[in-house]
Amino acid sequence: MRKWMVGLIxxxxxxxVLAEEKIEASVxxxxxxxxxxxxxxxxxPKNLSVFEGETVKFYLxxxxxAPGCMIVQGHEVFMAANKGKVTEAEVKFERAGDFSFxxxxxxxxxxxxxxxxxxxxxxxxxxxASERSMDPSLWTPKEY
Numbered sequence: 712m713r714k715w716m717v718g719l720i721x722x723x724x725x726x727x728v729l730a731e732e733k734i735e736a737s738v739x740x741x742x743x744x745x746x747x748x749x750x751x752x753x754x755x756p757k758n759l760s761v762f763e764g765e766t767v768k769f770y771l772x773x774x775x776x777a778p779g780c781m782i783v784q785g786h787e788v789f790m791a792a793n794k795g796k797v798t799e800a801e802v803k804f805e806r807a808g809d810f811s812f813x814x815x816x817x818x819x820x821x822x823x824x825x826x827x828x829x830x831x832x833x834x835x836x837x838x839x840a841s842e843r844s845m846d847p848s849l850w851t852p853k854e855y
Contacts (some may be wrong), residue, residue: 742766747781747812749773749792753820754781754812763829766803772796780814783824788812 743765745810748755749772771781775791781790783802790798792814807828813821 744768745772749779754822757822759824761825763807768801771798781810784810
């Protein structure tokens with residue numbers, strides 16, 4: 712009976728260690744999932760935001776019969792958009808900035824993806840109060 716209980720305790724400890732490692736890995740390598748729908752009016756949503764250093768998994772579908780696509784400017788992302796089907800792509804955003812996403816066959820419905828700069832939590836905050844109110848670290852998620 713004691714060997715069984717010792718084995719159970721060891722298994723519980725091992726599961727806890729693995730769970731902690733997975734949590735640490737997700738904080739070091741943050742990820743996000745975004746869904747986009749191509750409609751007659753364009754992409755929905757038209758504006759997306761992610762943080763610098765995040766790996767983003769995109770899911771794309773369409774509500775129109777005509778085939779479409781989604782290309783993310785400056786990144787190796789090309790996704791076909793077909794009605795009733797979901798296409799997936801994954802990319803890591805290494806640098807902050809604004810990037811358009813579009814389909815070459817219909818450039819009037821371009822969307823915008825904003826990559827927000829990751830803030831160093833150890834950096835000193837300096838400057839006047841009105842400038843600090845625009846400080847992104849005031850609204851940066853806790854895992855950063």
